[in-house]
Amino acid sequence: xxxxxxxxxxxxxxxxxxxxxxxxxxxxxxxxxxxxxxxxxxxxxxxxxxxxxxxxxxxxxxxxxxxxxxxxxxxxxxxxxxxxxxxxxxxxxxxxxxxxxxxxxxxxxxxxxxxxxxxxxxxxxxxxxxxxxxxxxxxxxxxxxxxxxxxxxxxxxxxxxxxxxxxxxxxxxxxxxxxxxxxxxxxxxxxxxxxxxxxxxxxxxxxxxxxxxxxxxxxxxxxxxxxxxxxxxxxxxxxxxxxxxxxxxxxxxxxxxxxxxxxxxxxxxxxxxxxxxxxxxxxxxxxxxxxxxxxxxxxxxxxxxxxxxxxxxxxxxxxx
Amino acid sequence: xxxxxxxxxxxxxxxxxxxxxxxxxxxxxxxxxxxxxxxxxxxxxxxxxxxxxxxxxxxxxxxxxxxxxxxxxxxxxxxxxxxxxxxxxxxxxxxxxxxxxxxxxxxxxxxxxxxxxxxxxxxxxxxxxxxxxxxxxxxxxxxxxxxxxxxxxxxxxxxxxxxxxxxxxxxxxxxxxxxxxxxxxxxxxxxxxxxxxxxxxx
Numbered sequence: 001x002x003x004x005x006x007x008x009x010x011x012x013x014x015x016x017x018x019x020x021x022x023x024x025x026x027x028x029x030x031x032x033x034x035x036x037x038x039x040x041x042x043x044x045x046x047x048x049x050x051x052x053x054x055x056x057x058x059x060x061x062x063x064x065x066x067x068x069x070x071x072x073x074x075x076x077x078x079x080x081x082x083x084x085x086x087x088x089x090x091x092x093x094x095x096x097x098x099x100x101x102x103x104x105x106x107x108x109x110x111x112x113x114x115x116x117x118x119x120x121x122x123x124x125x126x127x128x129x130x131x132x133x134x135x136x137x138x139x140x141x142x143x144x145x146x147x148x149x150x151x152x153x154x155x156x157x158x159x160x161x162x163x164x165x166x167x168x169x170x171x172x173x174x175x176x177x178x179x180x181x182x183x184x185x186x187x188x189x190x191x192x193x194x195x196x197x198x199x200x201x202x203x204x205x206x207x208x209x210x211x212x213x214x215x216x217x218x219x220x221x222x223x224x225x226x227x228x229x230x231x232x233x234x235x236x237x238x239x240x241x242x243x244x245x246x247x248x249x250x251x252x253x254x255x256x257x258x259x260x261x262x263x264x265x266x267x268x269x270x271x272x273x274x275x276x277x278x279x280x281x282x283x284x285x286x287x288x289x290x291x292x293x294x295x296x297x298x299x300x301x302x303x304x305x306x307x308x309x310x311x312x313x314x315x316x317x318x319x320x
Numbered sequence: 321x322x323x324x325x326x327x328x329x330x331x332x333x334x335x336x337x338x339x340x341x342x343x344x345x346x347x348x349x350x351x352x353x354x355x356x357x358x359x360x361x362x363x364x365x366x367x368x369x370x371x372x373x374x375x376x377x378x379x380x381x382x383x384x385x386x387x388x389x390x391x392x393x394x395x396x397x398x399x400x401x402x403x404x405x406x407x408x409x410x411x412x413x414x415x416x417x418x419x420x421x422x423x424x425x426x427x428x429x430x431x432x433x434x435x436x437x438x439x440x441x442x443x444x445x446x447x448x449x450x451x452x453x454x455x456x457x458x459x460x461x462x463x464x465x466x467x468x469x470x471x472x473x474x475x476x477x478x479x480x481x482x483x484x485x486x487x488x489x490x491x492x493x494x495x496x497x498x499x500x501x502x503x504x505x506x507x508x509x510x511x512x513x514x515x516x517x518x519x520x521x522x
Binding site: 137228 | 390391393401408430431435436437438439440442443444446448450452454455456457458490511512516517521522
């Protein structure tokens with residue numbers, strides 16, 4: 001492995017300052033994704049700034065970034081107030097990984113795109129001017145069906161779609177101070193040479209995630225389909241949240257993961273539901289509207305069908 | 321040796337004498353080890369008279385699968401494996417060996433695949449996350465039945481039981497999927513995209 005200096009930060013502020021001083025340093029949470037990337041020599045940071053000693057207090061509707069996926073998945077209050085988030089955490093990876101992986105790390109992980117992770121290939125995210133996954137004969141069974149610009153990678157985070165559906169807001173600590181950032185604005189369009197999916201600047205760290213328990217978050221569900229049940233990333237995932245009043249949909253959120261370089265909010269599908277009574281016709285129309293703008297690649301047309309079915313199932317479950 | 325396997329004392333001697341010449345069902349039945357309904361004739365007779373240490377074995381497997389026809393996801397619910405493995409010395413070990421082979425066979429049927437980039441020939445999944453092998457949550461109920469057969473090939477009538485039970489699993493699963501959805505998936509692994517294509521959904 002590449003040689004690096006290791007620093008253990010005592011606070012988010014100290015970590016932000018340590019990162020600011022070193023332009024080629026990298027923050028480390030549990031390090032699950034980072035260690036793979038170091039071993040593959042895809043990332044070669046001069047310094048690692050570990051956050052494992054940094055803890056911030058939680059509270060009602062405040063989730064500290066150091067919480068593990070296992071803790072989120074087993075939290076009884078979360079299961080009641082925001083079931084989609086608890087389900088998304090509980091479905092991820094393996095029990096061992098869930099015991100280590102953190103909320104902050106899950107939001108900031110790098111894409112699983114095989115062309116991104118294989119240094120033999122041209123990759124738009126790594127700075128090349130083309131995307132190998134979009135070549136005519138590429139192996140793109142697991143790639144995006146909503147291609148954004150030059151990148152066809154699929155977003156890996158389970159939690160991000162749930163947090164976007166729940167209108168969650170991040171507390172971000174940076175070298176210049178603390179700011180609030182809606183999770184919906186955490187991810188920007190892929191740009192050439194921008195390795196990460198998120199838009200945090202160098203030195204900025206997620207301290208906590210805040211959400212307000214509401215009718216939307218309480219009636220929310222997470223659905224995903226993966227080839228292997230034991231340890232696999234989703235082929236497609238969706239979070240649906242509904243606010244129902246007088247038998248009609250008052251507000252709706254449909255956010256998809258693993259089908260686009262960043263979480264995909266299907267606003268057309270939400271518009272199909274709002275103000276209407278939820279029946280099978282509505283559900284089918286919303287599922288159809290979710291994939292209306294899909295531009296699948298040669299090998300991943302099945303992801304369009306799967307996403308539609310997941311939306312239907314999620315809405316049916318919420319309607320019960 | 322004969323006592324170890326609770327055989328009549330003359331059996332192992334008979335086996336030794338029989339070695340090298342055509343061994344037939346009469347011999348095995350005389351030992352009281354070959355079921356009456358099995359007759360070694362024709363091709364089977366040749367198989368059972370192969371040289372020592374090169375026994376050919378046979379097995380049959382049954383698979384019960386559940387196919388989600390909306391998403392193409394296949395899950396194996398139950399596998400029954402009956403395996404001819406010569407004379408069984410340790411039934412627990414033999415069953416365990418069959419379990420392991422069936423698990424590997426499920427992996428082969430549903431998950432394992434080298435993804436190659438066609439332009440460069442480079443492997444896209446050279447790690448044990450992306451090269452998917454079966455995990456605990458994907459392993460179904462497995463009923464392993466070692467079928468004790470005195471084949472007379474060696475002094476102990478024992479045969480190999482390492483890999484042979486891994487062979488029929490994928491075929492059984494493929495047949496079960498075809499039986500469930502009314503269409504055949506003609507390549508392995510049987511992944512959701514191929515099932516949806518076979519169903520005409522994509």
